[in-house]
Amino acid sequence: MARILPRNVHLKNGREVVIRCGEEKDVLALLDGVKNVLLDGEGMLLEADEFSKTEAEERGWIKSLNENPQELLLVAEAEDKIVGTLDFHIAKRRRLSHSGSLGMSVQPGWRNCGVGNALLESLLQWARSVPEIEKINLNVRADNDRGIALYKKHGFVQTGCAKDAVKLGQFNFVDELSMEVFVRS
Numbered sequence: 645m646a647r648i649l650p651r652n653v654h655l656k657n658g659r660e661v662v663i664r665c666g667e668e669k670d671v672l673a674l675l676d677g678v679k680n681v682l683l684d685g686e687g688m689l690l691e692a693d694e695f696s697k698t699e700a701e702e703r704g705w706i707k708s709l710n711e712n713p714q715e716l717l718l719v720a721e722a723e724d725k726i727v728g729t730l731d732f733h734i735a736k737r738r739r740l741s742h743s744g745s746l747g748m749s750v751q752p753g754w755r756n757c758g759v760g761n762a763l764l765e766s767l768l769q770w771a772r773s774v775p776e777i778e779k780i781n782l783n784v785r786a787d788n789d790r791g792i793a794l795y796k797k798h799g800f801v802q803t804g805c806a807k808d809a810v811k812l813g814q815f816n817f818v819d820e821l822s823m824e825v826f827v828r829s
């Protein structure tokens with residue numbers, strides 16, 4: 645079972661978050677958080693009305709992440725609310741299983757003050773302690789300047805660009821970038 649010790653982090657705006665593992669007790673807060681982030685829409689691929697996960701499905705997702713020692717679900721908790729999440733999934737095929745991918749989001753009112761930074765720091769620290777994990781991948785919209793800045797700060801480099809991968813309107817396309825960082829070097 646993948647675990648990290650909870651860690652308190654002081655943010656740029658003077659507030660404080662705790663970075664800890666997400667647990668089944670967080671299921672409703674996590675579901676509400678996803679819906680909120682999708683309604684806001686920034687940086688997202690999925691549209692809000694496409695999200696249909698049930699409480700039981702979300703609970704199963706949390707459980708399976710927590711049961712796998714090479715996967716991790718992190719939450720940033722502040723003022724009794726979950727204000728950010730990060731999930732890391734290891735690739736399932738043996739020849740790819742030295743790498744995994746991450747997804748993350750921070751609630752709209754909490755962005756740009758270091759929550760994402762704190763989540764990513766905890767992931768990378770944990771990943772460096774798991775011998776099987778050598779590389780972390782992610783995909784990010786090319787218009788997500790804040791996300792790209794955060795990933796580069798933590799050593800991610802761009803490895804590819806899917807031209808016009810995201811269609812936002814009839815004539816509005818955005819590229820999707822792939823990025824990766826090696827955690828063993």
Ligand SMILES: CC(C)(COP(=O)(O)OP(=O)(O)OC[C@H]1O[C@@H](n2cnc3c(N)ncnc32)[C@H](O)[C@@H]1OP(=O)(O)O)[C@@H](O)C(=O)NCCC(=O)NCCS
Nearest residue numbers: 687748749750755756757758759760761784789790791793
């Ligand atoms: C992307 C996201 C996860 C980042 O988390 P965050 O808590 O807002 O990020 P942080 O505050 O920790 O760090 C953001 C960094 O980007 C920088 N930044 C912000 N806006 C920027 C811009 N327009 N251009 C360049 N850099 C920018 C900040 O200065 C900060 O860097 P610093 O710590 O060196 O000053 C968060 O904003 C979010 O959830 N966005 C919407 C959903 C999303 O995009 N998810 C990721 C999908 S890949």
